[in-house]
Amino acid sequence: MDYVKQAQLAKKDSAWLSALDTKARNSALMKIAEALESSKDVIFKANKEDLDNAVKAKIPAPILARLKFDESKLSSCVQGIRDLIGLEDPLNKILLKRQLDEGLVLTKITCAIGVIGVIFESRPDALVQISSLCVKSGNCAILKGGSEAAHTNRILFDTIHHAGVEAGLPEHFLTLVEDRAGIAELLGCHDYIDLIIPRGSNEFVQYIMANSKIPVMGHADGICHIYVAEDADIDMALKIIEDSKTQYAAACNAVETLLVNEQIYDNLVSRITDKIELREGDFNKEYLDWIMTVKKVSGLQEAIESINANGSHHTDCIITTDAAKADEFMRYVDSAGVYWNCSTRFADGFRYGFGAEVGISTGKLHARGPVGLDGLVTYKYKLAGNGQIVGDYASGKKSFHFKDID
Amino acid sequence: MDYVKQAQLAKKDSAWLSALDTKARNSALMKIAEALESSKDVIFKANKEDLDNAVKAKIPAPILARLKFDESKLSSCVQGIRDLIGLEDPLNKILLKRQLDEGLVLTKITCAIGVIGVIFESRPDALVQISSLCVKSGNCAILKGGSEAAHTNRILFDTIHHAGVEAGLPEHFLTLVEDRAGIAELLGCHDYIDLIIPRGSNEFVQYIMANSKIPVMGHADGICHIYVAEDADIDMALKIIEDSKTQYAAACNAVETLLVNEQIYDNLVSRITDKIELREGDFNKEYLDWIMTVKKVSGLQEAIESINANGSHHTDCIITTDAAKADEFMRYVDSAGVYWNCSTRFADGFRYGFGAEVGISTGKLHARGPVGLDGLVTYKYKLAGNGQIVGDYASGKKSFHFKDID
Known part of the structure; x- marks a missing residue:
C-alpha cells in the first residue's frame, strides 16, 4: 500500500x-x-x-x-x-x-x-x-x-x-x-x-x-535515581528503594541508580534486601531487572550533578528529613519528575489522576x-475584527488597549 | 574554541x-x-x-x-x-x-x-x-x-x-x-x-x-492567505488586502496568496491597487514583495482545502459578513492564526500583548x-510524600483520592 x-x-x-x-x-x-x-x-x-x-x-x-x-x-x-x-x-x-x-x-x-x-x-x-x-x-x-x-x-x-x-x-x-x-x-x-x-x-x-x-x-531511557541523604529515615529509605526497584522492574520508572551519602553508606547498603543485586560503576545503565548501580557521594551537590549528568531526566527522588535539602534537590534536578520521600514508581499518568495516559x-x-x-x-489563535489594519496602529492613529476577557 | x-x-x-x-x-x-x-x-x-x-x-x-x-x-x-x-x-x-x-x-x-x-x-x-x-x-x-x-x-x-x-x-x-x-x-x-x-x-x-x-x-515559510467570500464588504476587503500586503511586505505575516469567491472575483480584483502586482498559479510562493498570487475559488470548502494544502500554517484570514462562514473557516483552517475581517499583519507577539516576543x-x-x-x-512534576510506595496501591491496601488544591 x-x-x-x-x-x-x-x-x-x-x-x-x-x-x-x-x-x-x-x-x-x-x-x-x-x-x-x-x-x-x-x-x-x-x-x-x-x-x-x-x-x-x-x-x-x-x-x-x-x-x-x-x-x-x-x-x-x-x-x-x-x-x-x-x-x-x-x-x-x-x-x-x-x-x-x-x-x-x-x-x-x-x-x-x-x-x-x-x-x-x-x-x-x-x-x-x-x-x-x-x-x-x-x-x-x-x-x-x-x-x-x-x-x-x-x-x-x-x-x-x-x-x-x-x-x-x-x-x-x-x-x-x-x-x-x-x-x-x-x-x-x-x-x-x-x-x-x-x-x-x-x-x-x-x-x-x-x-x-x-x-x-516518548522516552528512550528511564534511568531513575534515588539519593539517600545523611539525615534520611533509613527504614523509609529501604522501603522506598525496594518498591522503586522491585515492584515492577521492567518499567521505565523503576530506579536504576542509588546514590548514598557517605555518612550512612555502609549502614544503609548493608541493609538492602539480598533480592536486589548491587553493582558499582555503571552510571547510565538501565537494567530493567532486580539489579541496581550504587554509588557513595559526598553530599547533595554531588548527587545533583551526578543525576543531571548521568540520568535520563525521567524521575529522580531524594530521601531526607530536611525540607530545605528536598527543596534544593527538587529545584536543581533537571528531570520531568523530582520526588521527595516516595517511590519513583508513582511516575505514571493514572497515578497522577490524568484518567488516560x-x-x-x-x-x-x-x-x-x-x-x-x-x-x-x-x-490556535483566532482573531476577529471589523476591518482593522496594522497601518492605523503603526501610524499612531489607533492604539492597542489589551483587556483580558473572562 | x-x-x-x-x-x-x-x-x-x-x-x-x-x-x-x-x-x-x-x-x-x-x-x-x-x-x-x-x-x-x-x-x-x-x-x-x-x-x-x-x-x-x-x-x-x-x-x-x-x-x-x-x-x-x-x-x-x-x-x-x-x-x-x-x-x-x-x-x-x-x-x-x-x-x-x-x-x-x-x-x-x-x-x-x-x-x-x-x-x-x-x-x-x-x-x-x-x-x-x-x-x-x-x-x-x-x-x-x-x-x-x-x-x-x-x-x-x-x-x-x-x-x-x-x-x-x-x-x-x-x-x-x-x-x-x-x-x-x-x-x-x-x-x-x-x-x-x-x-x-x-x-x-x-x-x-x-x-x-x-x-x-521557528518558521521556515510565511505563506499567508486571505479568502474573500461572496458576501464580503468589498471596501473592507480592499483595505485589509492592501495593509496585509504592503504595510511591511518583507514580514512573514504579510499575505502572499489571495483567494476570491468566483461570484465577486472580477469586481474585487479589478479594484485592487495597481501598486500590487497580481500573479496566477504560484500557490506556495513567499514573495516578500508587493506581489501576490490570486486565485478564483468556488466557495468556502475549496478555500479551506487550498489553504490547508498550500499554506504554511502561519496566519490565514477570511473576509466575510457571515459569522457562520467565519466560524467554519476558523475551525477548519489548520493554522497558528485564523483571522476574520482584519489584517494578517496582526500576527505578532507585541500586537497580541505578550510584552516580549x-x-x-x-x-x-x-x-x-x-x-x-x-x-x-x-x-516539571514535584511529588512530595512521607514514605509512600506503589506496592500498597497495587495491592489495594491504599487507594488514591485525587483532590485538587488551590
Missing part, C-alpha cells in the same frame, strides 16, 4: 475530524465500544490464530501473555473507552481571551494536533487504546503494530474503523500499516504527520529520532513526564 | 541559573542594562568598525541599516530590558497542585528549558534582546550572530556577560559562537542544547531542521504562533 498517499489523505481528513463537536466524537467512541463487544467472537478467533503462530514460532512466554486478547482484555478495553467518554473534552478550551482594541478580539483555543503516527509492540489492546485517545482528541491516527499480532490488529482495526465511519468520522481517521517497510515511508512524511509516538525498545526510539524530521514524543515523555518541549489527553492537543 | 565543551558547561550551569529566584534574575537584568548604558562609547566604536568594513565590502543598504547600532538602538534595547524586568516571572508558576492521597502531593510547576541555541542575522540588537529574554526565563543561551556584526556582537557580549556574572549569574549563562564552523558543532550537541531558535532565511531554517536532532522553534512558530508542538516568554519555559 502507498502509505505516503494514506498519510496525505489522513492529513486532509484531520481538519474535518478536529472540527467535530464533543458529542460527535463521544458518540463515535460509544459506537466503537459497542462494535468491539459485538465482534468479540471474530476478534478472539483472529487472536487464536496469532497465538497459534506465536507458539509455533516458539515466541517467549511474556510476549505470548501480551499478545493474548481475551474476554478480560476486551472488557478492560471497552471500559477504558467508556471512561474516556466521561473525561472532559480536551478540545476548544479557551486559554486566553483578550480584546486588543475596540472590536478586535483574540482567542487562544485548544485544537487537535492533526495526524499522529503511533508505532507499538505486540499488545493488541494498545491499538484500541490509542485509537480511542485519538478520536477523543480529534486527531487522525496512523498505527503500526507488531507483526506477531497481525490478525488481531487487523480485525480490531476493521471493527473500529467501520464503527467510526458509520458514526460519522471521516474515512481516514484511522489507518493501519501492515508491513515493516511502511515505517520508513511514514518517517519521511513530515508534511502530513505532525507527531510520532513510538512505544518500543530504546534502540527503536533512537532510530526513529535519528531518521525523521517529525517531532517524537498517552505515554511518558523525557523530552522537555510540548509535554513532559506522564502525558494525558492534553499531550494530544495544541492551540 | 571547543563549542561542544562550551555547550556542556552551559548545560551544567543551566540547573543553577534556573534555580535563581525572580529577584536575582531581575537584578542581573538591571545590572546588564546599566552596563550597556555605561559602555556605549566602546560599543559605538566597535559598531563603527563593522560599518566601515561593511561599506568597504559593498554590503547593501538595508543590511547596513540593520547592522547600525546607534544611540537610538541602544536606548531602545535598554528600555526593552527595563520592560522585561516589569513582566511577570514565567518560572515557578503552579499549573496544578493535587493531593493524590493523604500526605502525597503532586505539583506541576513551570521551570526553565535549559540551554537554548539562537542563530541570528546581522542585527546586533537581537543579541541584547535574546540574552535578556533568556536571563528572565532562567535559560542559558548560546548565540551565533552574523559575521558582519562581529565587533559589535563581541563588545555587547563582553558587556552583558561581565555584568551578568558580577550580578551572580553562573559563568556559562551566555556563550558567543564566533565562527561559522561552530554552527555544525552546536547542531550535534543534542545532549546539551535543548532547543534551537533560528532567525534567518528559509533555507537556513530548513538546513538546521534537517541536520540536528535538537528541537527547532521570542519569535513566531509554525510548528504545532510546544509553542505555536507568536511566542512570548512562555515559549522559553517547560514544567
Whole structure:
C-alpha cells in the first residue's frame, strides 16, 4: 500500500475530524465500544490464530501473555473507552481571551494536533487504546503494530474503523500499516504527520529520532535515581528503594541508580534486601531487572550533578528529613519528575489522576513526564475584527488597549 | 574554541541559573542594562568598525541599516530590558497542585528549558534582546550572530556577560559562537542544547531542521492567505488586502496568496491597487514583495482545502459578513492564526500583548504562533510524600483520592 498517499489523505481528513463537536466524537467512541463487544467472537478467533503462530514460532512466554486478547482484555478495553467518554473534552478550551482594541478580539483555543503516527509492540489492546485517545482528541491516527499480532490488529482495526465511519468520522481517521517497510515511508512524511509516538525498545526510539524530521514524543531511557541523604529515615529509605526497584522492574520508572551519602553508606547498603543485586560503576545503565548501580557521594551537590549528568531526566527522588535539602534537590534536578520521600514508581499518568495516559515523555518541549489527553492537543489563535489594519496602529492613529476577557 | 565543551558547561550551569529566584534574575537584568548604558562609547566604536568594513565590502543598504547600532538602538534595547524586568516571572508558576492521597502531593510547576541555541542575522540588537529574554526565563543561551556584526556582537557580549556574572549569574549563562564552523558543532550537541531558535532565511531554517536532532522553534515559510467570500464588504476587503500586503511586505505575516469567491472575483480584483502586482498559479510562493498570487475559488470548502494544502500554517484570514462562514473557516483552517475581517499583519507577539516576543512558530508542538516568554519555559512534576510506595496501591491496601488544591 502507498502509505505516503494514506498519510496525505489522513492529513486532509484531520481538519474535518478536529472540527467535530464533543458529542460527535463521544458518540463515535460509544459506537466503537459497542462494535468491539459485538465482534468479540471474530476478534478472539483472529487472536487464536496469532497465538497459534506465536507458539509455533516458539515466541517467549511474556510476549505470548501480551499478545493474548481475551474476554478480560476486551472488557478492560471497552471500559477504558467508556471512561474516556466521561473525561472532559480536551478540545476548544479557551486559554486566553483578550480584546486588543475596540472590536478586535483574540482567542487562544485548544485544537487537535492533526495526524499522529503511533508505532507499538505486540499488545493488541494498545491499538484500541490509542485509537480511542485519538478520536477523543480529534486527531487522525496512523498505527503500526507488531507483526506477531497481525490478525488481531487487523480485525480490531476493521471493527473500529467501520464503527467510526458509520458514526460519522471521516474515512481516514484511522489507518493501519501492515508491513515493516511502511515505517520508513511514514518517517519521511513530515508534511502530513505532525507527531510520532513510538512505544518500543530504546534502540527503536533512537532510530526513529535519528531518521525523521517529525517531532517524537516518548522516552528512550528511564534511568531513575534515588539519593539517600545523611539525615534520611533509613527504614523509609529501604522501603522506598525496594518498591522503586522491585515492584515492577521492567518499567521505565523503576530506579536504576542509588546514590548514598557517605555518612550512612555502609549502614544503609548493608541493609538492602539480598533480592536486589548491587553493582558499582555503571552510571547510565538501565537494567530493567532486580539489579541496581550504587554509588557513595559526598553530599547533595554531588548527587545533583551526578543525576543531571548521568540520568535520563525521567524521575529522580531524594530521601531526607530536611525540607530545605528536598527543596534544593527538587529545584536543581533537571528531570520531568523530582520526588521527595516516595517511590519513583508513582511516575505514571493514572497515578497522577490524568484518567488516560498517552505515554511518558523525557523530552522537555510540548509535554513532559506522564502525558494525558492534553499531550494530544495544541492551540490556535483566532482573531476577529471589523476591518482593522496594522497601518492605523503603526501610524499612531489607533492604539492597542489589551483587556483580558473572562 | 571547543563549542561542544562550551555547550556542556552551559548545560551544567543551566540547573543553577534556573534555580535563581525572580529577584536575582531581575537584578542581573538591571545590572546588564546599566552596563550597556555605561559602555556605549566602546560599543559605538566597535559598531563603527563593522560599518566601515561593511561599506568597504559593498554590503547593501538595508543590511547596513540593520547592522547600525546607534544611540537610538541602544536606548531602545535598554528600555526593552527595563520592560522585561516589569513582566511577570514565567518560572515557578503552579499549573496544578493535587493531593493524590493523604500526605502525597503532586505539583506541576513551570521551570526553565535549559540551554537554548539562537542563530541570528546581522542585527546586533537581537543579541541584547535574546540574552535578556533568556536571563528572565532562567535559560542559558548560546548565540551565533552574523559575521558582519562581529565587533559589535563581541563588545555587547563582553558587556552583558561581565555584568551578568558580577550580578551572580553562573559563568556559562551566555556563550558567543564566533565562527561559522561552530554552527555544525552546536547542531550535534543534542545532549546539551535543548532547543534551537533560528532567525534567518528559509533555507537556513530548513538546513538546521534537517541536520540536528535538537528541537527547532521557528518558521521556515510565511505563506499567508486571505479568502474573500461572496458576501464580503468589498471596501473592507480592499483595505485589509492592501495593509496585509504592503504595510511591511518583507514580514512573514504579510499575505502572499489571495483567494476570491468566483461570484465577486472580477469586481474585487479589478479594484485592487495597481501598486500590487497580481500573479496566477504560484500557490506556495513567499514573495516578500508587493506581489501576490490570486486565485478564483468556488466557495468556502475549496478555500479551506487550498489553504490547508498550500499554506504554511502561519496566519490565514477570511473576509466575510457571515459569522457562520467565519466560524467554519476558523475551525477548519489548520493554522497558528485564523483571522476574520482584519489584517494578517496582526500576527505578532507585541500586537497580541505578550510584552516580549521570542519569535513566531509554525510548528504545532510546544509553542505555536507568536511566542512570548512562555515559549522559553517547560514544567516539571514535584511529588512530595512521607514514605509512600506503589506496592500498597497495587495491592489495594491504599487507594488514591485525587483532590485538587488551590
